Amino acid sequence: MDEALIRYKDVEIHQQELCVLNDVNLELHKGEFVYLIGKVGSGKTSLLKTFYGELDVAAGDAEVLGYDMLHIKRKHIPQLRRKLGIVFQDFQLLTDRTVYDNLEFVLRATGWKNKGEIKDRISEVLQLVGMSNKGYKYPNELSGGEQQRIVIARAVLNSPEVILADEPTGNLDVETGFAITQLLHSISEAGSLVIMTTHNMQLLWEYPGRVYRCADHLITDVTEQYSVASSIEEK
Protein backbone atom coordinates (compact mmCIF):
# COMPACT_ATOMS: atom_id res chain seq x y z
CA MET A 1 0.00 0.00 0.00
CA ASP A 2 1.06 3.67 -0.50
CA GLU A 3 2.84 5.61 2.20
CA ALA A 4 0.33 6.89 4.76
CA LEU A 5 -0.59 10.57 4.35
CA ILE A 6 -1.56 10.72 8.01
CA ARG A 7 0.10 8.50 10.58
CA TYR A 8 -0.75 8.75 14.31
CA LYS A 9 0.86 6.48 16.89
CA ASP A 10 -0.22 6.51 20.55
CA VAL A 11 -1.42 10.11 20.18
CA GLU A 12 -3.08 12.08 22.96
CA ILE A 13 -5.36 15.01 22.25
CA HIS A 14 -6.34 17.53 24.90
CA GLN A 15 -8.73 20.48 25.04
CA GLN A 16 -7.24 22.64 27.77
CA GLU A 17 -6.88 20.29 30.79
CA LEU A 18 -9.33 17.73 29.43
CA CYS A 19 -7.93 14.64 27.70
CA VAL A 20 -10.34 14.23 24.76
CA LEU A 21 -8.73 11.22 23.06
CA ASN A 22 -5.81 8.98 23.94
CA ASP A 23 -4.14 5.99 22.29
CA VAL A 24 -5.03 7.32 18.85
CA ASN A 25 -3.50 4.99 16.25
CA LEU A 26 -4.30 5.74 12.62
CA GLU A 27 -2.78 5.25 9.19
CA LEU A 28 -4.74 6.95 6.45
CA HIS A 29 -3.87 6.64 2.79
CA LYS A 30 -4.40 8.26 -0.60
CA GLY A 31 -7.83 7.58 -2.08
CA GLU A 32 -9.47 6.52 1.18
CA PHE A 33 -12.87 7.79 2.26
CA VAL A 34 -12.94 7.96 6.05
CA TYR A 35 -15.85 8.69 8.38
CA LEU A 36 -15.42 9.87 11.97
CA ILE A 37 -18.52 9.10 13.99
CA GLY A 38 -19.38 9.35 17.68
CA LYS A 39 -21.62 11.21 20.10
CA VAL A 40 -21.61 14.98 20.57
CA GLY A 41 -18.41 15.97 22.40
CA SER A 42 -16.61 12.65 21.73
CA GLY A 43 -13.64 14.34 20.03
CA LYS A 44 -14.24 14.15 16.26
CA THR A 45 -13.67 17.85 15.57
CA SER A 46 -10.72 17.97 17.98
CA LEU A 47 -9.05 15.15 16.03
CA LEU A 48 -9.65 16.90 12.68
CA LYS A 49 -8.24 20.13 14.15
CA THR A 50 -4.97 18.40 15.01
CA PHE A 51 -4.61 17.40 11.34
CA TYR A 52 -4.33 21.05 10.26
CA GLY A 53 -2.47 22.42 13.25
CA GLU A 54 -5.40 24.24 14.83
CA LEU A 55 -5.09 22.14 17.98
CA ASP A 56 -1.75 20.88 19.31
CA VAL A 57 -1.11 17.19 19.78
CA ALA A 58 -0.29 16.55 23.45
CA ALA A 59 1.78 13.34 23.13
CA GLY A 60 2.70 10.48 20.79
CA ASP A 61 3.94 10.47 17.19
CA ALA A 62 1.82 12.40 14.71
CA GLU A 63 2.66 12.92 11.06
CA VAL A 64 0.52 14.75 8.50
CA LEU A 65 1.84 14.95 4.91
CA GLY A 66 5.36 14.54 6.23
CA TYR A 67 5.04 17.24 8.93
CA ASP A 68 5.78 16.20 12.51
CA MET A 69 2.73 17.65 14.27
CA LEU A 70 4.33 17.51 17.72
CA HIS A 71 7.20 19.74 16.73
CA ILE A 72 5.80 21.72 13.78
CA LYS A 73 6.74 25.40 13.92
CA ARG A 74 3.92 27.99 13.75
CA LYS A 75 5.43 29.47 10.60
CA HIS A 76 5.10 26.11 8.77
CA ILE A 77 1.39 25.70 9.49
CA PRO A 78 0.25 27.88 6.53
CA GLN A 79 2.39 25.70 4.21
CA LEU A 80 0.72 22.58 5.59
CA ARG A 81 -2.76 24.12 5.23
CA ARG A 82 -2.13 24.90 1.59
CA LYS A 83 -1.81 21.16 1.02
CA LEU A 84 -5.11 20.42 2.73
CA GLY A 85 -8.68 21.14 1.67
CA ILE A 86 -10.69 22.31 4.66
CA VAL A 87 -14.50 22.21 4.76
CA PHE A 88 -15.38 23.58 8.20
CA GLN A 89 -18.12 25.79 9.61
CA ASP A 90 -15.46 28.35 10.59
CA PHE A 91 -14.28 28.67 6.98
CA GLN A 92 -17.34 30.20 5.35
CA LEU A 93 -17.45 31.98 1.98
CA LEU A 94 -16.79 35.71 1.99
CA THR A 95 -20.22 37.30 1.63
CA ASP A 96 -19.06 40.57 0.04
CA ARG A 97 -17.85 38.96 -3.19
CA THR A 98 -19.13 36.59 -5.83
CA VAL A 99 -18.45 32.87 -6.00
CA TYR A 100 -15.87 33.48 -8.73
CA ASP A 101 -14.14 36.16 -6.65
CA ASN A 102 -14.13 33.91 -3.58
CA LEU A 103 -12.31 31.26 -5.58
CA GLU A 104 -9.95 33.74 -7.25
CA PHE A 105 -9.09 35.19 -3.83
CA VAL A 106 -7.85 31.77 -2.65
CA LEU A 107 -5.87 31.09 -5.82
CA ARG A 108 -4.14 34.48 -5.68
CA ALA A 109 -3.42 34.04 -1.95
CA THR A 110 -1.73 30.75 -2.78
CA GLY A 111 0.50 32.14 -5.48
CA TRP A 112 -1.51 31.92 -8.74
CA LYS A 113 -0.83 34.95 -10.97
CA ASN A 114 -1.83 34.11 -14.55
CA LYS A 115 -5.38 35.34 -15.24
CA GLY A 116 -6.09 32.68 -17.89
CA GLU A 117 -4.91 29.84 -15.66
CA ILE A 118 -6.98 31.18 -12.78
CA LYS A 119 -10.07 31.33 -14.98
CA ASP A 120 -9.54 27.78 -16.27
CA ARG A 121 -9.00 26.35 -12.79
CA ILE A 122 -12.13 28.06 -11.46
CA SER A 123 -14.23 26.66 -14.34
CA GLU A 124 -12.81 23.20 -13.67
CA VAL A 125 -13.69 23.17 -9.97
CA LEU A 126 -17.13 24.70 -10.55
CA GLN A 127 -17.82 22.00 -13.11
CA LEU A 128 -16.61 19.33 -10.69
CA VAL A 129 -19.17 20.40 -8.09
CA GLY A 130 -21.95 20.88 -10.66
CA MET A 131 -22.08 24.68 -10.29
CA SER A 132 -20.67 25.84 -13.62
CA ASN A 133 -23.20 28.61 -14.14
CA LYS A 134 -23.12 30.08 -10.61
CA GLY A 135 -19.80 31.93 -10.63
CA TYR A 136 -21.47 35.35 -10.80
CA LYS A 137 -23.70 34.76 -7.75
CA TYR A 138 -23.11 36.10 -4.25
CA PRO A 139 -23.11 33.47 -1.46
CA ASN A 140 -26.40 34.74 -0.01
CA GLU A 141 -28.04 34.13 -3.39
CA LEU A 142 -27.32 30.40 -3.09
CA SER A 143 -29.07 27.65 -1.12
CA GLY A 144 -27.25 25.96 1.79
CA GLY A 145 -26.42 22.92 -0.36
CA GLU A 146 -25.14 25.13 -3.21
CA GLN A 147 -22.96 27.08 -0.79
CA GLN A 148 -21.55 23.82 0.52
CA ARG A 149 -20.68 22.78 -3.05
CA ILE A 150 -18.80 26.05 -3.49
CA VAL A 151 -16.98 25.49 -0.18
CA ILE A 152 -15.93 22.09 -1.54
CA ALA A 153 -14.90 23.67 -4.86
CA ARG A 154 -12.76 26.11 -2.88
CA ALA A 155 -11.24 23.24 -0.86
CA VAL A 156 -10.13 21.36 -3.99
CA LEU A 157 -8.73 24.39 -5.89
CA ASN A 158 -5.11 23.48 -5.23
CA SER A 159 -5.69 19.73 -5.73
CA PRO A 160 -4.99 18.83 -2.09
CA GLU A 161 -4.01 15.30 -1.17
CA VAL A 162 -6.22 15.46 1.91
CA ILE A 163 -9.70 16.93 2.42
CA LEU A 164 -11.02 17.46 5.95
CA ALA A 165 -14.77 18.01 6.25
CA ASP A 166 -16.48 18.68 9.59
CA GLU A 167 -20.14 17.72 9.31
CA PRO A 168 -20.41 18.89 5.71
CA THR A 169 -24.01 17.69 5.55
CA GLY A 170 -25.00 19.01 8.99
CA ASN A 171 -27.34 21.83 7.97
CA LEU A 172 -28.71 20.24 4.82
CA ASP A 173 -31.83 18.27 3.98
CA VAL A 174 -31.36 14.52 3.59
CA GLU A 175 -31.24 14.49 -0.20
CA THR A 176 -28.74 17.35 -0.45
CA GLY A 177 -26.64 15.70 2.27
CA PHE A 178 -26.47 12.56 0.14
CA ALA A 179 -25.45 14.58 -2.93
CA ILE A 180 -22.67 16.36 -1.01
CA THR A 181 -21.37 13.04 0.35
CA GLN A 182 -21.48 11.55 -3.14
CA LEU A 183 -19.40 14.48 -4.37
CA LEU A 184 -16.79 13.99 -1.61
CA HIS A 185 -16.81 10.25 -2.30
CA SER A 186 -16.08 10.85 -5.98
CA ILE A 187 -13.21 13.19 -5.00
CA SER A 188 -11.70 10.36 -2.92
CA GLU A 189 -12.11 7.97 -5.85
CA ALA A 190 -10.07 10.41 -7.92
CA GLY A 191 -7.19 9.93 -5.44
CA SER A 192 -7.56 12.30 -2.47
CA LEU A 193 -7.85 11.13 1.12
CA VAL A 194 -11.21 12.47 2.35
CA ILE A 195 -12.04 12.51 6.07
CA MET A 196 -15.48 13.62 7.20
CA THR A 197 -17.33 13.69 10.50
CA THR A 198 -21.01 12.88 10.52
CA HIS A 199 -23.96 12.02 12.72
CA ASN A 200 -25.87 10.60 9.76
CA MET A 201 -25.45 6.82 9.81
CA GLN A 202 -27.42 6.38 6.58
CA LEU A 203 -24.52 7.88 4.66
CA LEU A 204 -22.24 5.06 5.83
CA TRP A 205 -24.35 2.47 4.07
CA GLU A 206 -24.88 4.49 0.93
CA TYR A 207 -21.26 5.58 0.41
CA PRO A 208 -19.08 2.98 2.12
CA GLY A 209 -15.71 3.94 3.55
CA ARG A 210 -13.49 3.34 6.52
CA VAL A 211 -15.35 4.14 9.75
CA TYR A 212 -13.78 5.25 13.03
CA ARG A 213 -15.86 5.76 16.15
CA CYS A 214 -14.83 8.14 18.96
CA ALA A 215 -16.16 7.06 22.36
CA ASP A 216 -14.87 7.00 25.92
CA HIS A 217 -11.71 8.90 24.93
CA LEU A 218 -10.74 6.23 22.41
CA ILE A 219 -11.03 5.90 18.66
CA THR A 220 -11.83 2.50 17.18
CA ASP A 221 -12.01 1.20 13.62
CA VAL A 222 -15.60 -0.06 13.31
CA THR A 223 -15.68 -0.42 9.51
CA GLU A 224 -16.76 -4.06 9.77
CA GLN A 225 -19.99 -3.07 11.52
CA TYR A 226 -20.99 -0.96 8.53
CA SER A 227 -20.02 -3.33 5.75
CA VAL A 228 -22.66 -4.85 3.50
CA ALA A 229 -21.38 -8.33 4.43
CA SER A 230 -22.03 -7.76 8.14
CA SER A 231 -25.54 -6.45 7.44
CA ILE A 232 -26.31 -9.62 5.41
CA GLU A 233 -24.95 -11.81 8.23
CA GLU A 234 -27.21 -10.01 10.71
CA LYS A 235 -30.22 -10.82 8.54
Ligand SMILES: Nc1ncnc2c1ncn2[C@@H]1O[C@H](COP(=O)(O)OP(=O)(O)OP(=O)(O)O)[C@@H](O)[C@H]1O
Ligand atom coordinates in the same frame (compact mmCIF):
# COMPACT_ATOMS: atom_id res chain seq x y z
N1 LIG B 1 -12.22 25.30 22.31
C1 LIG B 1 -12.45 24.41 23.29
N2 LIG B 1 -12.06 24.67 24.56
C2 LIG B 1 -12.26 23.76 25.54
N3 LIG B 1 -12.87 22.58 25.37
C3 LIG B 1 -13.29 22.28 24.14
C4 LIG B 1 -13.11 23.18 23.03
N4 LIG B 1 -13.63 22.62 21.93
C5 LIG B 1 -14.13 21.41 22.32
N5 LIG B 1 -13.94 21.22 23.64
C6 LIG B 1 -14.32 20.01 24.42
O1 LIG B 1 -13.64 18.89 23.90
C7 LIG B 1 -14.49 17.75 23.83
C8 LIG B 1 -14.56 17.22 22.41
O2 LIG B 1 -15.20 18.19 21.57
P1 LIG B 1 -15.29 18.03 19.98
O3 LIG B 1 -15.78 19.33 19.44
O4 LIG B 1 -14.01 17.50 19.49
O5 LIG B 1 -16.42 16.90 19.87
P2 LIG B 1 -17.22 16.38 18.61
O6 LIG B 1 -17.18 14.88 18.69
O7 LIG B 1 -16.69 16.98 17.37
O8 LIG B 1 -18.68 16.88 18.91
P3 LIG B 1 -19.89 17.34 17.90
O9 LIG B 1 -20.48 16.06 17.40
O10 LIG B 1 -20.80 18.10 18.79
O11 LIG B 1 -19.28 18.20 16.84
C9 LIG B 1 -15.84 18.19 24.40
O12 LIG B 1 -15.89 17.81 25.75
C10 LIG B 1 -15.79 19.69 24.25
O13 LIG B 1 -16.57 20.31 25.27
